[in-house]
Amino acid sequence: MTGTLGDSAAGLRILQSPGKRWQGPASIRNILIRRHRTPEPRVKTAWALARSRIRVTSMIDISDGLTQDLGHILKAAKAGAELWENAIPISKPLIKHSLKNKLPALEMALGGGEDYELLFTLPPEDVKKLNIGSITKAEQPVTQIGVITDGKGIRLKDQEGRTHSLQKPLGFNHFKNKS
Structure with a gap:
């Protein structure tokens, strides 16, 4: 995937709580708010991937949350996934803001x-190719955050190596509360 996750969610939370006295510097809050208000589509990275010799097998922008959008890929592929907690890219501003205000950075990520980063899959032998050429010179760094697995569902491997099932995808559901 490209970039970092959770900044937009934190920015939205700040905007939705105008009377709250947030801890930490206003400059960090402003970064998070800006990430929410002005998302940057990763067009250059998408083009770099398309022109590369990397075989991208699926791609989606992360607009509804990582687990929600990954769920769309997994449903189409009839597969599962293991995400690695320590590989989920979270920005320094979000980490600082979360620590100061006791917020769940990983849950927001x-x-x-609304982060609009690119989530994509590719064959294992192509993962090594991500560290070369125009891909890493595109807009944002690219990070491997897990692997596609047999079976169904999303599992999260924590920092101690324990694996937890994410029973219900976190994220926005366009059809929630609709009859």
């Missing part, structure tokens, strides 16, 4: 949405 997994389910926040």
